[in-house]
Amino acid sequence: MNKFTAAGLLSALALSAAAAAISVKHERGTLDLKAPAQRVVGLEYSFLDTLIALGVRPVGGALGTQGGDRGAPPYLQPLTRNVTSIGSRAQPNLEAILAVKPDLILADAFVHRDLYPQLARLAPTAAFQSRRGSYEDVMQQVLDIGRLVGREAQARQLLRDQAQLLAKAQAFTNRKAPPVVMAVVTEQSVTLHSTESFVGSLIEKLGRKNAVKPQGAQTQYEVTLEGLAALNPATLVLFTGADERPIVREWAKHPLWQKMTAVKRGRVYEFDRDLWTRARGPIALKQMLAQTINSGLLQDRAPTAAYAFRE
Structure with missing residues (x-):
């Protein structure tokens, strides 16, 4: 050579x-x-x-x-x-x-x-x-x-697939529906998810408005029953753990809860916290997008039985 x-x-x-x-x-x-x-x-x-x-x-x-x-x-x-x-x-x-x-x-x-x-x-x-x-x-x-x-x-193929799934879900969205409030619920606390959080930004991507804005640098923050009632959501989405008794079960007995527009409209949805707020990858997102359709959330319909809030 x-x-x-x-x-x-x-x-x-x-x-x-x-x-x-x-x-x-x-x-x-x-x-x-x-x-x-x-x-x-x-x-x-x-x-x-x-x-x-x-x-x-x-x-x-x-x-x-x-x-x-x-x-x-x-x-x-x-x-x-x-x-x-x-x-x-x-x-x-x-x-x-x-x-x-x-x-x-x-x-x-x-x-x-x-x-x-x-x-x-x-x-x-x-x-x-x-x-x-x-x-x-x-x-x-x-x-x-x-x-x-x-x-x-x-x-890049995963992103293309995700964009297609997103577009299919968006087709179900009632864009005239009132804003949504989304919250992660544990046995001790309720944490609102703003427009800058994962689930909060996802719902806006799907065409439903999120009523919760960041507080300074906080994209997620806790709220009391009084604070939630002051927001008076027309649609309320709760993420709970299947093996827990979330604090909202007790809140639901309070007059402030009963006065909220979402409760009166029958628009309180309940989703699995483990899937919705702890996963976030492409595999989880396929299930999440399907649930936004099957639950009636995107259409602003009363929640189907599997996603209806259990008082």
């Missing part, structure tokens, strides 16, 4: 390596990888959902219940049976993460903001706004994660 041929080969190899290199902007800067990641740890359910939708099996995931976490949503459990649990979203175990030898960690920019420096020392780490992100944020993450794992073409 003469020097010219060797030089050409080296040049071709260099170009090939450069083509394989990846650079993705995230909440903590820009992550540069020399090649697509193959061993990925996801510290949020939306990341695990996205990876699986892309055809990538995570080597580790935040699937535990430490720190009061409820564990993976039911729909995600069968899809993550072969994924090693590395603790919970609230309390990921650094030793467990190191043991699965990741070449990429996907972290939540809000939940893991203090832990990020330690995670970045274990492996290249990208932080995205999942827990406090909007619908658009999550869609961008699908593309960014696809690029990081060398599945950009698949990611």
Whole structure:
């Protein structure tokens, strides 16, 4: 081989390596990888959902219940049976993460903001706004994660599929319907989701107006019964846990509750909190969009039996 041929080969190899290199902007800067990641740890359910939708099996995931976490949503459990649990979203175990030898960690920019420096020392780490992100944020993450794992073409197809599903759901929307108030409900609290939250921005994307605006930097914030009654929603959407007795069961006995327009109109809907507010990836979104239609929410019809508020 003469020097010219060797030089050409080296040049071709260099170009090939450069083509394989990846650079993705995230909440903590820009992550540069020399090649697509193959061993990925996801510290949020939306990341695990996205990876699986892309055809990538995570080597580790935040699937535990430490720190009061409820564990993976039911729909995600069968899809993550072969994924090693590395603790919970609230309390990921650094030793467990190191043991699965990741070449990429996907972290939540809000939940893991203090832990990020330690995670970045274990492996290249990208932080995205999942827990406090909007619908658009999550869609961008699908593309960014696809690029990081060398599945950009698949990611773009997922986004096209999602756009088609969104358009089909929008066709059912009664755009003259009054604004919606959406809230996550636990046994102790009711948290409103504004136009900048995930579910709050999704409902607007579907054509229903969200009556709740952010409070400063807070896209989600708690409200009392009196505060909710002051908003007097014409449509009220509640996200509750199937294994809990949410506080609104008690609120429903109060005269303030009975006076709300949504109650009088029979437009109080109840959805599964595990699916709607803890998942957020492409797989979960298919189920969520179907439920917005089947429940009657988009059409502003009285909720069907499966989604009617249970007093």
